[in-house]
Amino acid sequence: MKSPTLCIDLGSSGTKIYQIGAGVVLSEPSVIAISELGRRKIKAIGIEAKKLIGRTVDGTVVSAPVFESQIEDELCATLMLENFLNKVTLKKLGRRPSVLFAVPCGADNASIKKFEKVLNECDIYNIHFVESPILTVLGSGIPLSDSNPCFVIDIGGGTTKIAAVSLGGIISGISVNIGGKSLDKMLIEYIEEQFDLKIGMLTAEKLKIQVGSLLERDNTTTIINGRDIASGKPRAVSVSSADIYPPIKSFFDKIFELAGMVMAKLPAEISADVRRGGVCFAGGMANFVGLDEYFRYSMGIRANVCEDPALATSIGGGIVAGNDKLLSRLRINRK
Ligand SMILES: Nc1ncnc2c1ncn2[C@@H]1O[C@H](COP(=O)(O)OP(=O)(O)OP(=O)(O)O)[C@@H](O)[C@H]1O
Ligand SMILES: [Mg+2]
Incomplete structure (x- = not known):
């Protein structure tokens, strides 16, 4: 071929x-x-x-x-x-x-x-x-060999791929149907509950990218437009990072829980290698502000994110x- x-x-x-x-x-x-x-x-x-x-x-x-x-x-x-x-x-x-x-x-x-x-x-x-x-690991610039495995979490728009890999291939891995679009949907529901405002998928994604943060102290703000649930009229509201922190935290907690389950099944030597080398994050969602800090806080392991994780x-x-x-x-x- x-x-x-x-x-x-x-x-x-x-x-x-x-x-x-x-x-x-x-x-x-x-x-x-x-x-x-x-x-x-x-x-x-x-x-x-x-x-x-x-x-x-x-x-x-x-x-x-x-x-x-x-x-x-x-x-x-x-x-x-x-x-x-x-x-x-x-x-x-x-x-x-x-x-x-x-x-x-x-x-x-x-x-x-x-x-x-x-x-x-x-x-x-x-x-x-x-x-x-x-491919994601190699594209992130992480050197791999048969004796040097790597743990990767690729959070894309539609799925999250979690795997321990070496040059020999995948040691253990899963692909779950949770991704950036699931978080956009969670944000739509949350904004409806908290602000009585109906927003669309594009607005939810923009909101996530502009102010979404895993740093609880972050307080960046943006204005979003939608339809008032009660009156049906267009309305704009100001939303801060802190306002949407709860659904964002719960999204990443779920991903980290799944990663923990994959890690728990790894052979002891590989587990030790992962702890030493840290975890490679990729996919567009790895651009999230504060991801490395929050992962280290939650899992006690370093997170490595390359420059353009969606292209890895x-x-x-x-x-x-x-x-x-x-x-x-x-x-x-x-x-
Ligand atoms: N700066 C950013 N902050 C937060 N999220 C972002 C950022 N940039 C992109 N995203 C999100 O990343 C997701 C797209 O990532 P990616 O391009 O890796 O997905 P994909 O490869 O197309 O999907 P999949 O691998 O799941 O099939 C979208 O949900 C997008 O909103
Ligand atoms: Mg992808």
Whole structure:
């Protein structure tokens, strides 16, 4: 099989494409807007399509075709990926590049088949599937060897991947359907309860990114707009980090509890290595202010976060794609 020239990380929130020799060439929201009738007519894609979420325009369907890291809408996923690939690569690489494709840990054959179908529709037949946690660690710049394992927590938009990995592969790992979008939903409910204000998903995400913090003393403030529950009229309120601390704390406590469960099952030597080396955090949610401090306080272990944690998996994919020996060790062998 040909060595891959591209790595694709088709995330629930964002698609990232890494091209060998060029680095990350695309990072866009995994969103597409198509016409309701002629389903193949694309109205907007990526960042422009995301702006349309919750703002229904007549005759337009806005789709986030990857849900909880799985393909939920095959047609939209195909149109979206085809469009992204055309944007960045096919012209330069020829029509049929070989691809390394990142899948969540423990992905079953049925979900891999769905990814394969979408890739085939995009004219890609040369595909190496690799479980994402090891890519995430390598892309975070953490040196790995068979005797030097690493514990990684990748909190994405739709899922959280928690795993202990070494160069030999995944020692123990889980993927759970909790991610940034779950926190956005929790914030919508919380704002409704506390402020009698109904807000949309985009506002909730903006609120989370602008003032969300795991430092209890943090008091950054922002203004959010929504619909007053009682009167139905538009209303704006000022919300601070402290105001939304309870749902944020409960979200991360749940993730840390799951991480604790994975850690508890590790062999003693590996457990000791994890305690010494700390935990590697990745995924867009690892950008959270105060994450390292709160993790150390809760778990007594150091947290390491690389510079752009949402890109770590695709960068790691690039590293593995350029190393035939490592790739043949890590690629999922399918019957
Ligand atoms: N600065 C930030 N602070 C807090 N959250 C952020 C920040 N930047 C991005 N996020 C959140 O990170 C999530 C997206 O992360 P990421 O791109 O790693 O997800 P994904 O790879 O598309 O999803 P998944 O791996 O779950 O399929 C979104 O929920 C987004 O709101
Ligand atoms: Mg991801």
